[in-house]
Amino acid sequence: ILAAVAVLIVLLPLILFFGTYKYAETHAAWAAAFATEHFGFLVSGGKVGVDEGPVMLATLVVIAATLLQVLVVKLQGRKVDLMLWVSLVLVVTLGGATVWFHSKTFIMWKPTGLYWGMALVFWGSATFFGKNLIQSMLGAELELPAKVWSQLNRAWVLFFGAMGVLNLYVAYNFSESTWVSFKAWGATGLLLVFTLAQGMYLSRHLPPQDSKTEEAEKA
Numbered sequence: 001i002l003a004a005v006a007v008l009i010v011l012l013p014l015i016l017f018f019g020t021y022k023y024a025e026t027h028a029a030w031a032a033a034f035a036t037e038h039f040g041f042l043v044s045g046g047k048v049g050v051d052e053g054p055v056m057l058a059t060l061v062v063i064a065a066t067l068l069q070v071l072v073v074k075l076q077g078r079k080v081d082l083m084l085w086v087s088l089v090l091v092v093t094l095g096g097a098t099v100w101f102h103s104k105t106f107i108m109w110k111p112t113g114l115y116w117g118m119a120l121v122f123w124g125s126a127t128f129f130g131k132n133l134i135q136s137m138l139g140a141e142l143e144l145p146a147k148v149w150s151q152l153n154r155a156w157v158l159f160f161g162a163m164g165v166l167n168l169y170v171a172y173n174f175s176e177s178t179w180v181s182f183k184a185w186g187a188t189g190l191l192l193v194f195t196l197a198q199g200m201y202l203s204r205h206l207p208p209q210d211s212k213t214e215e216a217e218k219a
Helices: 002-025 028-042 053-075 082-101 104-128 133-138 146-173 176-203 209-218
Strands: none
Touching (some): 002 176, 028 053, 028 082, 053 104, 104 133, 133 146, 146 176
Protein backbone atom coordinates (compact mmCIF):
# COMPACT_ATOMS: atom_id res chain seq x y z
CA ILE A 1 0.00 0.00 0.00
CA LEU A 2 2.79 2.41 0.92
CA ALA A 3 4.55 1.69 -2.37
CA ALA A 4 1.33 2.38 -4.29
CA VAL A 5 0.87 5.68 -2.45
CA ALA A 6 4.47 6.67 -3.24
CA VAL A 7 3.98 5.94 -6.94
CA LEU A 8 0.73 7.93 -6.93
CA ILE A 9 2.47 10.92 -5.36
CA VAL A 10 5.20 10.79 -8.01
CA LEU A 11 2.70 10.55 -10.88
CA LEU A 12 0.12 12.94 -9.41
CA PRO A 13 1.13 16.09 -11.37
CA LEU A 14 1.18 14.15 -14.63
CA ILE A 15 -2.19 12.49 -13.97
CA LEU A 16 -3.82 15.78 -13.01
CA PHE A 17 -2.33 17.58 -16.03
CA PHE A 18 -3.68 14.93 -18.40
CA GLY A 19 -7.07 14.67 -16.70
CA THR A 20 -7.58 18.43 -16.51
CA TYR A 21 -6.60 18.94 -20.14
CA LYS A 22 -8.85 16.17 -21.46
CA TYR A 23 -11.84 17.44 -19.47
CA ALA A 24 -11.22 21.05 -20.47
CA GLU A 25 -10.71 20.01 -24.09
CA THR A 26 -14.33 18.85 -24.26
CA HIS A 27 -15.53 21.89 -22.26
CA ALA A 28 -13.33 24.55 -23.85
CA ALA A 29 -15.74 27.48 -23.35
CA TRP A 30 -16.19 26.61 -19.68
CA ALA A 31 -12.43 26.21 -19.21
CA ALA A 32 -11.75 29.63 -20.73
CA ALA A 33 -14.43 31.29 -18.62
CA PHE A 34 -13.33 29.53 -15.43
CA ALA A 35 -9.65 30.40 -15.99
CA THR A 36 -10.52 34.01 -16.78
CA GLU A 37 -12.74 34.40 -13.72
CA HIS A 38 -10.44 32.78 -11.18
CA PHE A 39 -6.95 33.24 -12.64
CA GLY A 40 -7.30 36.22 -14.95
CA PHE A 41 -4.92 38.21 -12.77
CA LEU A 42 -2.13 35.79 -13.76
CA VAL A 43 -2.75 36.29 -17.47
CA SER A 44 -1.56 39.14 -19.66
CA GLY A 45 -4.69 41.06 -20.62
CA GLY A 46 -6.71 39.26 -17.94
CA LYS A 47 -8.67 37.07 -20.37
CA VAL A 48 -8.20 33.48 -21.54
CA GLY A 49 -9.36 32.56 -25.03
CA VAL A 50 -11.41 29.46 -25.78
CA ASP A 51 -8.56 27.85 -27.76
CA GLU A 52 -6.16 28.53 -24.87
CA GLY A 53 -8.42 27.32 -22.08
CA PRO A 54 -7.50 23.62 -21.88
CA VAL A 55 -3.71 23.98 -21.83
CA MET A 56 -3.83 27.08 -19.61
CA LEU A 57 -6.00 25.38 -16.99
CA ALA A 58 -3.97 22.16 -17.14
CA THR A 59 -0.77 24.18 -16.70
CA LEU A 60 -2.10 25.93 -13.61
CA VAL A 61 -3.12 22.56 -12.15
CA VAL A 62 0.28 20.95 -12.80
CA ILE A 63 2.08 23.91 -11.16
CA ALA A 64 -0.07 23.53 -8.02
CA ALA A 65 0.32 19.72 -8.05
CA THR A 66 4.11 19.88 -8.34
CA LEU A 67 4.31 22.37 -5.47
CA LEU A 68 2.11 20.03 -3.43
CA GLN A 69 4.32 17.09 -4.36
CA VAL A 70 7.41 18.83 -2.99
CA LEU A 71 5.53 19.90 0.14
CA VAL A 72 4.37 16.34 0.86
CA VAL A 73 7.92 14.99 0.49
CA LYS A 74 9.24 17.68 2.85
CA LEU A 75 6.50 17.04 5.44
CA GLN A 76 7.38 13.34 5.36
CA GLY A 77 10.91 14.30 6.34
CA ARG A 78 12.38 12.86 3.15
CA LYS A 79 14.94 14.44 0.87
CA VAL A 80 13.56 16.01 -2.30
CA ASP A 81 15.52 14.42 -5.13
CA LEU A 82 17.29 16.46 -7.78
CA MET A 83 14.90 15.52 -10.59
CA LEU A 84 11.91 16.82 -8.60
CA TRP A 85 13.66 20.11 -7.82
CA VAL A 86 14.52 20.59 -11.50
CA SER A 87 10.94 19.72 -12.46
CA LEU A 88 9.56 22.23 -9.94
CA VAL A 89 11.75 25.07 -11.22
CA LEU A 90 10.88 24.32 -14.84
CA VAL A 91 7.15 23.90 -14.31
CA VAL A 92 6.89 27.13 -12.32
CA THR A 93 8.99 29.24 -14.71
CA LEU A 94 7.88 27.78 -18.05
CA GLY A 95 4.34 27.09 -16.86
CA GLY A 96 4.10 30.62 -15.53
CA ALA A 97 5.32 31.95 -18.89
CA THR A 98 2.70 29.84 -20.70
CA VAL A 99 -0.06 31.34 -18.58
CA TRP A 100 1.14 34.96 -18.73
CA PHE A 101 2.01 35.04 -22.43
CA HIS A 102 -0.91 32.86 -23.62
CA SER A 103 1.62 30.52 -25.26
CA LYS A 104 1.64 26.72 -25.00
CA THR A 105 5.21 26.70 -26.36
CA PHE A 106 6.74 27.27 -22.93
CA ILE A 107 5.02 24.35 -21.20
CA MET A 108 5.73 22.14 -24.21
CA TRP A 109 9.43 22.81 -23.70
CA LYS A 110 9.23 21.83 -20.03
CA PRO A 111 9.74 18.04 -20.52
CA THR A 112 12.66 18.70 -22.87
CA GLY A 113 14.20 21.08 -20.33
CA LEU A 114 13.87 18.41 -17.65
CA TYR A 115 15.30 15.63 -19.84
CA TRP A 116 18.22 17.70 -21.07
CA GLY A 117 18.85 19.07 -17.59
CA MET A 118 19.12 15.57 -16.16
CA ALA A 119 21.32 14.45 -19.06
CA LEU A 120 23.62 17.39 -18.37
CA VAL A 121 23.75 16.63 -14.64
CA PHE A 122 24.56 12.95 -15.20
CA TRP A 123 27.17 13.75 -17.84
CA GLY A 124 28.72 16.71 -16.00
CA SER A 125 28.99 14.89 -12.67
CA ALA A 126 30.91 12.02 -14.26
CA THR A 127 33.02 14.17 -16.61
CA PHE A 128 34.05 17.03 -14.34
CA PHE A 129 33.71 15.62 -10.82
CA GLY A 130 34.33 11.90 -11.37
CA LYS A 131 31.04 11.08 -9.67
CA ASN A 132 28.73 8.51 -11.20
CA LEU A 133 25.24 9.46 -9.98
CA ILE A 134 23.73 6.12 -10.97
CA GLN A 135 26.33 4.33 -8.86
CA SER A 136 25.70 6.76 -6.00
CA MET A 137 22.00 5.90 -6.05
CA LEU A 138 22.24 2.14 -6.58
CA GLY A 139 25.75 1.22 -5.42
CA ALA A 140 24.61 0.20 -1.94
CA GLU A 141 22.25 -2.42 -3.39
CA LEU A 142 24.20 -3.58 -6.45
CA GLU A 143 27.77 -4.77 -6.82
CA LEU A 144 28.93 -4.08 -10.39
CA PRO A 145 32.24 -3.51 -12.22
CA ALA A 146 33.27 0.12 -12.74
CA LYS A 147 32.91 -0.30 -16.51
CA VAL A 148 29.27 -1.33 -16.14
CA TRP A 149 28.49 1.66 -13.92
CA SER A 150 30.06 3.92 -16.54
CA GLN A 151 28.02 2.34 -19.35
CA LEU A 152 24.88 2.65 -17.27
CA ASN A 153 25.47 6.34 -16.65
CA ARG A 154 26.17 6.93 -20.36
CA ALA A 155 22.97 5.09 -21.31
CA TRP A 156 20.88 7.39 -19.12
CA VAL A 157 22.56 10.46 -20.58
CA LEU A 158 21.74 9.29 -24.11
CA PHE A 159 18.20 8.31 -23.12
CA PHE A 160 17.43 11.68 -21.55
CA GLY A 161 18.97 13.47 -24.53
CA ALA A 162 16.90 11.45 -27.00
CA MET A 163 13.70 11.93 -24.99
CA GLY A 164 14.21 15.69 -25.08
CA VAL A 165 14.45 15.61 -28.86
CA LEU A 166 11.44 13.29 -29.17
CA ASN A 167 9.29 15.56 -27.02
CA LEU A 168 10.02 18.53 -29.30
CA TYR A 169 9.35 16.43 -32.39
CA VAL A 170 5.90 15.48 -31.12
CA ALA A 171 5.17 19.01 -29.89
CA TYR A 172 5.95 20.64 -33.23
CA ASN A 173 4.66 17.98 -35.62
CA PHE A 174 1.42 16.83 -34.00
CA SER A 175 -1.63 18.41 -32.42
CA GLU A 176 -1.67 19.84 -28.91
CA SER A 177 -3.94 17.00 -27.78
CA THR A 178 -1.57 14.37 -29.18
CA TRP A 179 1.36 15.98 -27.39
CA VAL A 180 -0.53 15.90 -24.07
CA SER A 181 -1.26 12.18 -24.54
CA PHE A 182 2.36 11.51 -25.47
CA LYS A 183 3.59 13.43 -22.41
CA ALA A 184 1.33 11.43 -20.12
CA TRP A 185 1.54 7.93 -21.56
CA GLY A 186 4.07 7.75 -24.40
CA ALA A 187 6.99 9.22 -22.48
CA THR A 188 6.06 7.27 -19.33
CA GLY A 189 5.86 4.04 -21.33
CA LEU A 190 9.25 4.64 -22.94
CA LEU A 191 10.78 5.31 -19.53
CA LEU A 192 9.32 2.05 -18.21
CA VAL A 193 10.62 0.05 -21.20
CA PHE A 194 14.07 1.62 -20.86
CA THR A 195 14.16 0.87 -17.13
CA LEU A 196 13.19 -2.76 -17.74
CA ALA A 197 15.88 -3.04 -20.42
CA GLN A 198 18.41 -1.66 -17.94
CA GLY A 199 17.33 -4.29 -15.42
CA MET A 200 17.87 -7.08 -17.96
CA TYR A 201 21.30 -5.67 -18.81
CA LEU A 202 22.29 -5.44 -15.15
CA SER A 203 21.20 -9.01 -14.44
CA ARG A 204 23.95 -10.22 -16.79
CA HIS A 205 26.63 -8.52 -14.71
CA LEU A 206 25.47 -9.26 -11.16
CA PRO A 207 27.61 -11.72 -9.15
CA PRO A 208 26.18 -15.27 -9.01
CA GLN A 209 23.87 -15.79 -6.04
CA ASP A 210 25.88 -18.80 -4.86
CA SER A 211 29.12 -16.83 -4.59
CA LYS A 212 27.35 -14.09 -2.64
CA THR A 213 25.96 -16.69 -0.24
CA GLU A 214 29.41 -18.23 0.26
CA GLU A 215 30.92 -14.81 0.99
CA ALA A 216 28.21 -14.12 3.54
CA GLU A 217 28.81 -17.48 5.26
CA LYS A 218 32.57 -16.85 5.42
CA ALA A 219 31.96 -13.45 6.97
